[in-house]
Amino acid sequence: MSTDQAVSPRMRAPKRRKHPSRMTFAPYMFLAPAIVLFLVFMLVPIVYSIWLSFQHYQLQGGGILGVRVQVFAGFANYIAVFQDPELLAGFGRLAIYGIIAVPVTLGGALLFALLLDVPAVRAKGFSRVAIFIPYAVPGVVAALLWGFMYLPGTSPFSYITKALGWGTIPFLDNPGLFGSLANIAVWSGIGFNMIIIYTSLRGIPAEIYESARLDGANEVQIAFRIKIPLVTPALILTGIFSLIGALQLYGEPTTLKPLTNAISQSWVPLMIIYRDAFITDDLPGAAALSVIIALGTVILSAVVLRITNRRSGGAS
Incomplete structure (x- = not known):
């Protein structure tokens, strides 16, 4: 039998090579749904908001029968935004709220994560779920729950203080209102941030802890000298998330607004944006303020990230 006869027909058949265009086109087919959703629900609204922020409504024709048309206004809407005294006061309240909510949320999340990472702690799975559950509660529902606990007539805390002769606690009056709103954010946000930090802690090699314990370090020293420095990237990430969440404060004060005259x-x-867009029907002004807040959020997050990266790089 010759060599050609010994080779099977399948082995003699030339191998088909995949066409290069098919190989390069396949990834885009898988990415197409995500790209379409991003364009429709993210990029198009952003572009439309920027375009709308340079427009202005003008009544043409005069009288009652005049027609409201949209005309180019340049930077007039942006100038009006920066000249609005209510906006400056709103940012001042937002700053007070952020000074309370962001550090407490990060500190509480770091504390819980460090406690759960201690080897002697038991029921870690139950504890993680219990701390995380408030994050699963919708923001409006959480605000309503805490709102009833803040009202003097339904608050269990005020019931205790009244029984002791101290009167009711002014949760929904200034200046206690800032702490009450921050408490809702802290109660809801600690669990999510704790999971991120705890996951980062679990990624640290156990050999580092064993070496530190052999050198005589206790759990507190390990936490401050090893764990916290190594989870700095997670702390930066959660800090940026908390900062963005503070800048987007809307649901809690809007939900508590019917319960108090202080709001x-x-x-x-964001409440100003809602008022301009849906109450006073000033969509261009609301779009201009939305663009300013979005740019401010991006710039502030980038500055915080750059500063923390420089410090961590210098420390290393």
């Missing part, structure tokens, strides 16, 4: 329609910037 106005323009209490924070």
Whole structure:
């Protein structure tokens, strides 16, 4: 039998090579749904908001029968935004709220993560779920729950203080209102941030802890000298998340607004945007303020990230 006869027909058949265009086109087919969703629900609204922020409504024709048309206004809407005294006051309230909510949220999340990472702690799975559950509660529902606990007539805390002869606790009056709102954010946000930090802690090699314990370090020293420095990237990430969440404060004060006179329609910037867009029908002004807040959030997050990266790089 010759060599050609010994080789099977399958082995003699030439191998088909995949066409290069098919190989390069396949990834885009898988990415197409995500790209379409991003364009429709993210990029198009952003572009439309920027375009709308340079427009202005003008009544043409005069009288009652005039027609409202949209005309180019340049930077007039942006100038009006920066000249609005209510906006400056709203950012001031937002700053007070952020000074309370962001550090407490990060500190509480770091504390819980460090405690759960101690080897002697038991029921870690139950504890993680119990701390995380408040994050799963919708923001409006959480605000309503805490709102009833803040009202003097339904608050269990005020019931105790009244029984002791101290009167009711002014949760929904200034200046206690800032702490009450921050408490809702802290109660809801600690679990999510704790999971991120705890996951980062679990990624640290156990050999580092064993070496430190052999050198005589206790759990507190390990936490401050090893764990916290090594989870700095997670702390930066959660810090940026908390900062963005503070800048987007809207649901809590809007939900508590019917329960107190201390919250106005323009209490924070996002409430001003809602008022301009849906109450006073000033969509261009609301779009201009939205663009300013979005740019400010991106710039502030980038600055915080750059500063923390420089410090961590210098420390290393």
